[in-house]
Amino acid sequence: MRRGARPAGPGEITYSSYLKLDRILSAQEPESDRLGVDAHDEMLFIVVHQTYELWFRQILHELDRVQSDFAQTPVDDWRMRRMVHSLHRVHEILKLGIAQLDVLETMTPQDFLDFRGLLSTSSGFQSLQFRLLETRLGLGSTRRLLYEGKTVDADMSEAERAAFRAAEVGPTLRGQLEAWLMRTPFVTGERYAFRTAYREAVVAMLAREREWADDVAQTDAAEALERAARAFAAIFEPNPEAGWIMSPQAVEAALFITVYRDHPALHMPNALLGALMDIDEAMALWRHRHALMVERMIGMRSGTGGSSGHDYLSRTAREHRVFSDLFRLSTYLIPRDALPELPAEIERRMGFVYAAEEKR
Numbered sequence: 001m002r003r004g005a006r007p008a009g010p011g012e013i014t015y016s017s018y019l020k021l022d023r024i025l026s027a028q029e030p031e032s033d034r035l036g037v038d039a040h041d042e043m044l045f046i047v048v049h050q051t052y053e054l055w056f057r058q059i060l061h062e063l064d065r066v067q068s069d070f071a072q073t074p075v076d077d078w079r080m081r082r083m084v085h086s087l088h089r090v091h092e093i094l095k096l097g098i099a100q101l102d103v104l105e106t107m108t109p110q111d112f113l114d115f116r117g118l119l120s121t122s123s124g125f126q127s128l129q130f131r132l133l134e135t136r137l138g139l140g141s142t143r144r145l146l147y148e149g150k151t152v153d154a155d156m157s158e159a160e161r162a163a164f165r166a167a168e169v170g171p172t173l174r175g176q177l178e179a180w181l182m183r184t185p186f187v188t189g190e191r192y193a194f195r196t197a198y199r200e201a202v203v204a205m206l207a208r209e210r211e212w213a214d215d216v217a218q219t220d221a222a223e224a225l226e227r228a229a230r231a232f233a234a235i236f237e238p239n240p241e242a243g244w245i246m247s248p249q250a251v252e253a254a255l256f257i258t259v260y261r262d263h264p265a266l267h268m269p270n271a272l273l274g275a276l277m278d279i280d281e282a283m284a285l286w287r288h289r290h291a292l293m294v295e296r297m298i299g300m301r302s303g304t305g306g307s308s309g310h311d312y313l314s315r316t317a318r319e320h321r322v323f324s325d326l327f328r329l330s331t332y333l334i335p336r337d338a339l340p341e342l343p344a345e346i347e348r349r350m351g352f353v354y355a356a357e358e359k360r
């Protein structure tokens with residue numbers, strides 16, 4: 001509350017005045033009612049979509065604070081904890097969004113046909129808040145799929161397009177993550193380079209496994225190890241063809257955080273990476289789930305927004321990932337007992353302060 005502002009007196013705020021229920025509950029106006037068509041399920045269709053838009057609003061509200069916290073240099077522990085908390089909330093909302101499709105699927109394809117023709121060319125494709133959400137997470141126009149050469153802002157009003165373009169200019173959460181990862185301390189210092197230490201550990205681990213494969217004359221296993229050794233080149237000798245979205249330094253820092261996550265200083269950074277993966281996974285699940293529901297409702301017909309429908313949506317589920325680099329890191333993990341030991345100085349600095357002071 002603004003300092004000095006007077007709180008409302010008894011009875012001045014009621015449940016419905018506070019929640020503006022008169023406005024919210026008068027915003028369901030089925031086209032079928034207006035035109036006198038019998039289509040009972042159009043109300044459900046409207047309510048479900050409106051509920052999504054409210055949740056998108058909440059997610060964007062969470063992102064406002066997360067992104068403002070992430071814009072700080074450095075991001076202090078207190079802000080980091082708050083960011084992880086908000087991202088966890090976003091994940092819970094997205095899970096609810098996936099579950100909500102179950103309710104919509106109680107409408108049969110035949111019931112949908114009662115009013116589908118009344119929707120004209122309107123489509124979820126035109127949801128500005130959904131575009132802002134994807135864009136602010138980090139789905140840039142260069143990675144977006146187009147259909148029929150149409151960009152996602154093609155049917156937007158001027159005001160919507162301005163908001164969308166502003167989100168595109170950024171900063172995006174993915175961009176902020178990358179900048180933050182590149183500032184991660186400990187990864188490379190004067191006397192220590194994680195990349196070198198990790199590469200030596202991988203080479204030693206693969207050599208041990210190769211010896212074992214030679215002993216038992218397992219040619220298949222030996223070939224698999226050769227392939228594994230070549231695959232590791234994607235992090236040790238990064239090049240543009242390696243297919244990472246983030247820069248090599250950012251990927252390296254994310255790997256460092258992941259493998260040494262048990263150290264107290266890395267608990268929150270690791271929780272942050274986990275929360276972003278949860279969100280990416282939930283978005284992909286929603287896209288898959290929505291595509292399946294669309295197939296169930298309209299089969300292979302094209303969408304009211306003009307796309308190929310199910311086919312276009314399934315491709316977005318595969319290709320519109322934002323934090324897939326973090327998932328890909330698992331390819332390059334090695335067992336705990338093969339991990340290179342950290343220099344004592346770094347180990348000490350990544351411990352709890354009181355524990356580190358006792359050790360001195």
Ligand code: HEM
Nearest residue numbers: 049052123124125127130294297303304305306307309316
């Ligand atoms: C009967 C239910 C639904 C059907 C048949 C349906 C159909 C479609 C189709 C065919 C598209 C592709 C664009 C087009 O050509 O129109 C699409 C896109 C989209 N729909 Fe739905 N939809 C349904 C429910 C929902 C709901 C409940 C939401 C929640 C907000 C939603 C959000 C979206 C979004 C955000 C897109 C754009 C996806 C992208 O471009 O990545 N849809 N929908």
